[in-house]
Amino acid sequence: MDRRKFIVGSFVTGLSVKAAATAALDQCGSVFTPSQTQGPFYPGERSFGLDTDLTWVPGRSTRALGDVIYVRGRVVDHLCRPIENANVEIWQACATGKYNSQRDPNPAVLDPNFKYWAETFTNKNGEYMFKTIRPGAYPAADDWDRPPHIHFKVTKLGYHELITQMYFEGEALNDRDLIIRNLPSPERDSVIVDFQPSPAGFEPRSLTGSFEVKLRPVQARA
Numbered sequence: 001m002d003r004r005k006f007i008v009g010s011f012v013t014g015l016s017v018k019a020a021a022t023a024a025l026d027q028c029g030s031v032f033t034p035s036q037t038q039g040p041f042y043p044g045e046r047s048f049g050l051d052t053d054l055t056w057v058p059g060r061s062t063r064a065l066g067d068v069i070y071v072r073g074r075v076v077d078h079l080c081r082p083i084e085n086a087n088v089e090i091w092q093a094c095a096t097g098k099y100n101s102q103r104d105p106n107p108a109v110l111d112p113n114f115k116y117w118a119e120t121f122t123n124k125n126g127e128y129m130f131k132t133i134r135p136g137a138y139p140a141a142d143d144w145d146r147p148p149h150i151h152f153k154v155t156k157l158g159y160h161e162l163i164t165q166m167y168f169e170g171e172a173l174n175d176r177d178l179i180i181r182n183l184p185s186p187e188r189d190s191v192i193v194d195f196q197p198s199p200a201g202f203e204p205r206s207l208t209g210s211f212e213v214k215l216r217p218v219q220a221r222a
Helices: 003-028 172-176 185-190
Strands: 068-076 087-091 117-121 127-133 138-141 144-146 149-155 162-168 207-210
Touching (some): 117 127, 144 172
Antiparallel strands (some): 087 117, 087 149, 138 144
């Protein structure tokens, strides 16, 4: 092949690949899931278990108090491609707004039948799911009540670790929350989830919400 034709062809191919990547990124959207504070109640490392149902504690016969919800979604990269085997941890307060931590000053009562924490790995489609309860609000300061939220920690080799929080659409406290208000509008919208009646096969009268997590690759250009 003529050298000039080879160079031109390679250049055009490179432009085509870049254009395709740019189009995929435009279609996917450029908003990464925002990083938010871990908070003081992260439970730390525990023995991994496959049980992602936080509404029952092994060995107990009573289910956790509160409204049952399913939190499911995908973990994706900057082009919205699914990330397999990403580690997804969640932790939260129980229905009374109390964390299972000695550092929590909230005088609310702990729920001994709630697990408070779980983790899983995404499947080949980047999907994960947890069964839990809608957490309660709690006082963060004299003039500040934090809205119900669930903490997420998502890790995968080759991507920046993400610690964030997921909120509930329609919650009045969202508008006054100092942490949510500190997020730019597109990022804020990405962490507020609409929960709707669960489909057939899920627990009756439960709600299900979808929370997509977009991770930043360590070296890829956003």
